[in-house]
Amino acid sequence: MNRISKIAVLASAAILPMTGVGTASAAQAATTETTTASASIPDGFFKPGANTVVKRTASAVPAPTSSAASARAGYSLKNINGPNEVCGTTKLQKTSGAGKTTLVLTVSKSVSAELSSEVAVDAEVVSAKLGFKVTGTTTVEDQTRYEVPKGKFGYIEAYPLYDMYNFNVYYGGHNKGASWAMRPVGVCFNQWTD
Structure with missing residues (x-):
């Protein structure tokens, strides 16, 4: 499937x-x-579409650390779903031009990890369980080339690419609700002509 x-x-x-x-x-x-925990993408993010070129720059997530921190805090995460690729809506860079031409866009930007604030949970607990620092930053960098035909005008816009993890937060054995965390892993390049 x-x-x-x-x-x-x-x-x-x-x-x-x-x-x-x-x-x-x-x-x-x-x-x-x-x-x-896995039903929707939060506001401010979108699934890569047909005009989106996804380029990953980050390696695989390291193995989760000990869950002792979460046990001490009384929190646990269950029903973890991910990683699923999503793009942020914060524009990193853009370029455009009339064809016939080749547009080139190179991106190197520092991007923050994201953690939902809808359900209260200690960021260290989530970091320990998922294996990455949910309050950290990562430099995402890559390049794309886009051929613009004669008589057309082309565009490239770069957005951060994230691995999104959905989960349910439990405290003292009670489900406090669904939450999510995102790790920056690359660049989404939206490319089109008109």
């Missing part, structure tokens, strides 16, 4: 119909809880 199919299955599972008020089965509740 490809990534798009998996997302579609998870999204459809997240909106299971309930057969009555308070009568959902345990299996339905577990499915809904599991997919709650």
